[in-house]
Amino acid sequence: MSESAGTQTEQVSHEITLFAEPIFHIKDFIVTNSLLNAWAVVLILCVVAWFLRKSLKMVPTGIQNFFEIIVNGALGMADSVTGSRAKTLKIFPIAFCVFIFVLLNNWLGLIPGVGSIGFIEHGSEGAVFVPLFRGATADLNTTLALALISVIGSNLFGIIAVGFWKYFNKFVNIHSFMEIPKKIGKDITIVIVNPIKFFVGIIEIVGEVAKVASLSFRLFGNVFAGEVLLSAMAAIFAFVLPVPFMFLEVIVGVIQAVIFAMLTLVYFAIASTAEEH
Numbered sequence: 001m002s003e004s005a006g007t008q009t010e011q012v013s014h015e016i017t018l019f020a021e022p023i024f025h026i027k028d029f030i031v032t033n034s035l036l037n038a039w040a041v042v043l044i045l046c047v048v049a050w051f052l053r054k055s056l057k058m059v060p061t062g063i064q065n066f067f068e069i070i071v072n073g074a075l076g077m078a079d080s081v082t083g084s085r086a087k088t089l090k091i092f093p094i095a096f097c098v099f100i101f102v103l104l105n106n107w108l109g110l111i112p113g114v115g116s117i118g119f120i121e122h123g124s125e126g127a128v129f130v131p132l133f134r135g136a137t138a139d140l141n142t143t144l145a146l147a148l149i150s151v152i153g154s155n156l157f158g159i160i161a162v163g164f165w166k167y168f169n170k171f172v173n174i175h176s177f178m179e180i181p182k183k184i185g186k187d188i189t190i191v192i193v194n195p196i197k198f199f200v201g202i203i204e205i206v207g208e209v210a211k212v213a214s215l216s217f218r219l220f221g222n223v224f225a226g227e228v229l230l231s232a233m234a235a236i237f238a239f240v241l242p243v244p245f246m247f248l249e250v251i252v253g254v255i256q257a258v259i260f261a262m263l264t265l266v267y268f269a270i271a272s273t274a275e276e277h
Contacts, residue, residue, distance in 0.1 A: 018224070020139040021130045033131055034139035037114070041104045041136065071096070081262070082269045091268040094153060098146065099261035102137060106223055106253030109135020110230075110246055137223040137256075140216065147215035150264040151208060158271030167271075171208075173201040215263060222256050 020032035052067065060068050074096055078088045108114060114133045136142040159167045168174075226249040233245050 018140070020134055020141065023130070023132065032139070032141075033134040034136045034142060037108060037133045038105065038136035038142060040133070041101060041108060044104065045100065074099075077262075078265055081265050087269065087272060091157070091265055091272075094268070095261045095265040098150065098264050099257050102146065102219065102260050103253060103257035105136040105142070106257060107250065108133075109138060109223065109227060110249055110253070135223060135227060137219055138227050140220045143216040143220040144212070146219070146260070147212045150215060150260075150267060151211045154264070154267035154271040155208070157268050161272035169201070171201045171205050173198045211263075211267065215260060219256055219260055222252060226252055 020034035022030045022032050023036060024031050052064065055064065057064060075085075075088060075092060078092050078095065079085055082088045082091065114131070114135065117132050120127050120129055155167075158170075230245055230249065
């Protein structure tokens with residue numbers, strides 16, 4: 001009996017968690033598997049950008065021609081949002097970088113090995129498999145950070161574009177109260193209209209917070225749900241069944257990256273417009 005008990009194999013559990021698992025520590029800084037994935041994407045982007053920079057030509061050929069077609073098409077799409085090529089050129093680098101970063105993170109989570117290569121961690125609840133890499137956009141920390149960059153960046157851009165006082169009055173409309181004594185003799189309705197403008201500004205503040213929640217949860221929810229779906233399909237039948245769903249997730253990855261980048265572009269474009277416009 002004792003020999004039989006000694007030869008029992010330890011059961012290893014593996015389940016997709018809402019949170020990213022820690023891999024190692026740098027002093028007090030925790031490096032998670034989703035952060036490793038994000039670093040891998042940044043490294044890929046840096047290497048590709050370096051090679052493209054070295055091979056740039058006045059007359060594009062090959063891969064440079066391919067990238068120029070994509071960038072020109074994206075610039076045209078951005079122009080339809082901003083209404084101005086000059087404004088587009090100021091916002092486009094941020095929005096396009098966000099698009100590429102989100103897209104690669106969405107796709108990198110679909111590569112074989114991501115989520116299946118890792119190590120076994122022994123704890124009080126038994127042996128648990130911890131993947132070395134995890135799609136960064138399937139971690140709410142990453143999507144929340146991207147959303148904060150988008151919303152805070154758009155507000156800073158708005159301050160630079162229209163000036164601090166005008167932009168501040170978009171949210172705390174002190175100017176509307178200051179106008180009442182000046183214009184009450186010509187238009188009595190200003191007593192009703194301008195206080196409404198002030199409270200609309202307060203609602204705008206709530207809207208800015210809602211933007212962060214909307215951007216972060218939409219991207220996280222779609223990517224995380226895709227990972228759960230693929231894991232479920234692989235558990236049912238590991239070879240043929242998951243393939244159509246993987247193609248579906250490739251398309252979803254593109255759509256979510258486009259939505260995130262376009263919303264970032266819209267936020268920047270709106271912030272750069274004065275309130276009276």
